[in-house]
Amino acid sequence: MGDAAVEIEDAGLRFGDRTLWSGLDLQVAPGEFLAVLGPNGSGKTSLLRVLLGLQQLSAGSVRVAGNPPGRENRKVGYIPQQRALDESLTLRGVDLVGLGLDGHRWGLGVSGLRERRRRIARAISSVGAESYARSPVGRLSGGEQQRLRVAQALIGDPDVLLCDEPLASLDLTHQRVVSELIDERRRTAGTAVLFVTHEINPILEYVDRVLYLVNGHFEIGAPDEVMNSRVLSELYGTHVEVLRIGGQIHVAGAQSALCEDEVHHHVDQHVS
């Protein structure tokens, strides 16, 4: 399995005496779409932080795109949760996407400007954002911003795409557009997708496997293998009813423990 896009071996993460998860073995193949689900505080975002190299594991090892995390960030794309940008920010869509290409590099980057412009234009047209790419990003709608975020994450041709609640606070149409763009990418370019979300339904048709984290326990498998009453009841340690209605999955019971309707965390909350 040396060619897996993400390899996690016997990994554990502890904060003080609180164990978020341990004994986690997971390999994500190129082109695979993995949804990471679980209630708040179950360590979904911490897992992303580990993969980004922002958080050390307490135990075990992890490799992303063949390297220790943080080493080859060029090969890792990241899509954050949508949040309001300052309306007067001097930044256009093209600039936001361009930062995804070379914003991490030192120097002014004055050489190869024509090629840079070409790549940015291509990334923007691939998400259909041409009509507003030159507007200030702070004045765009949440859906428009997230489309640009997809272009920003994909312009560097990543092998692994890490998504942290990218659909949160988007309307249904844009949830669909953004998840379709991500799905198309992994199909055409073989990019592995790790998609942290509190709501599986918008992406259910694309998901290959699910990693479900609850209180230090987890389950990995195809959506049907994990998202059923027996497995989730076992994970939560209480009776949970999983209903399939019209191609959607609804988890009922133990609502207080689930708290699945709200998003409370950001990756950068831990760093600022």
Next chain:
Amino acid sequence: MEKLFDFDLTARLLALDVVQTALLAAAVLGLVAGLLGPFIVMRRMSFAVHGTAELAFTGAAAALLLGVGVGIGALAGAVVAALLLGLLSRRESERDSVIGVILSFGLGLGVLLLWFYPGRASQKFGILVGQIVAVDSTDLTALLVSAVVVLAVLAVIYRPLLFSSVDPAVAVARGVPVHVLGPLFAVLVGIATALGVQIVGALLVVALMVTPAAAAARITASPWRATVLAIVFAEVAAVGGIVLSLAPGAPVSFFVTAISFAIYVGCRVVAFVRGRSARSLTEPAAPPAPVPPGR
């Protein structure tokens, strides 16, 4: 006031060495301030610039008392301030109050130091409101060296600094050392502020460091265009302010800040007019972006 338009006198004064040195100093400051300004505005550091300037004043006052160069004192004070602000205000929520705390103490200390100083009152006043014609050739050398250092460092960190200023969450994820760049940029601002203190004085340094960039941000959303405009605005204010002040012999500070303010008001008017015409053109709301058909 009719002296303001005494072009003869202005021309004669412009030929003086001391005036030319002052103009060169102002031009260098305008360039540095214009380059840093957009970052200051993006990072919401206007108040930090003001606080840094007050501590540059404290440093200059101490230097005056000790008999070392005012420029060195201002530089030391500003860099210490930048580092202090960087260290003490890690949390966004505390930043404002930490600046207020440090600023007021530094200003108080500076007033005490000046009270001890037995020399001329005009020199005391100078470090508060600027004394451009007092810039001599050693000061100018220090100014040029500092400016070159600031520009060189900025050239190296330009892209990661932009990334971490406008989009910190993704910048962190892409491996940009956001926590190093913040304090480093604060030191650059400190150096530039110290330069500004010698020219327009501690109280008015914001007029060159913040106002031109804030004006530019009103009329463009392109980061590099905003930088070019900020440099042009800062140059017009700094150099233009000195030239206008020559004939009447009035304080440079007034002219610099007045030009700066006028440019800002002008840019706001342009933005307002543009906003209105754009709205009347696009109403009703622009057509929705094309949505790919569902699978």
